[in-house]
Amino acid sequence: MGGIVSGGAALAFATGVFETKDIDFYFKDEISYIMAHLAVIDDPTIDVNFYIDEPHELHDMSVVMCDLGPDGVRMTPQCRASLDSGISDVYLTSVIYPIRTAARMFKYHERLGIKFRVAEIVAFCGIYDLSSDVCQEVMKLAV
DSSP: OOOEEESHHHHHHHHOSOOOSOEEEEESSHHHHHHHHHHTTTOTTEEEEEOSSOGGGGOSBGGGOEEEETTEEEEOHHHHHHHHHSEEOBOGGGOSSHHHHHHHHHHHHHHHOOEEOHHHHHHHHHHTTOOHHHHHHHHTTBO
16 A cells, blocks of 8 residues: 555664554555554554654654664664664654553663653653652653
8 A cells, every 4th residue: 555664663674673463554544544443443553643744753753763664664763873873862742652662661661771851751740740659760761
């Protein structure tokens, strides 16, 4: 249908370091997006998303800004920098479910040793009014 795999599944494929339990497909064409969504509506391991410019434009962390399409793997400069430095940016305007973002921060720390900047963690916790317990745990991932 012309979709692109983007995010953790593309990163797992690219690095070969970990396995993923779900796959996020991204579509730029509305008809393909709708057809794909209907085809997998009952499959909780597949998410179908629509994008405007780039599939990774919706990601909440730079470390997962990786795409897998017909031309192979494409790591954005942000993804490559995160992997090289071990530090991922958090894109606060892309956070939809803050608790899921926090869980994903732990997931990529466990999988790849990724850390996050103190200022971004503080902003993340403050903007999304996360509990002090969650913030204390996430702060353990700070660099």
